[in-house]
Amino acid sequence: xxxxxxxxxxxxxxxxxxxxxxxxxxxxxxxxxxxxxxxxxxxxxxxxxxxxxxxxxxxxxxxxxxxxx
Numbered sequence: 001x002x003x004x005x006x007x008x009x010x011x012x013x014x015x016x017x018x019x020x021x022x023x024x025x026x027x028x029x030x031x032x033x034x035x036x037x038x039x040x041x042x043x044x045x046x047x048x049x050x051x052x053x054x055x056x057x058x059x060x061x062x063x064x065x066x067x068x069x
Contacts, residue, residue, distance in 0.1 A: 002029060009034050018044045 001017065002025040009015040009032055016035035019026050026036045037044035 002026075005029055005034055006032060016044070 005015045005017055006029065018037040018040050020040065022038055030036050
């Protein structure tokens with residue numbers, strides 16, 4: 001997701017995101033002005049009515065992944 005976030009931010013879009021841990025990609029995005037929250041929480045989603053939640057179970061065929069858009 002980091003390359004897409006970087007691209008959107010470079011085109012003037014408001015970009016924010018979250019990750020479970022601080023890491024090099026989150027630090028690189030923060031350096032470009034992208035708002036990054038550590039930890040996944042609905043409280044981290046701002047300024048949008050669109051969210052996407054995926055805990056990767058869907059990649060393994062588990063139908064418990066939830067998505068809203």
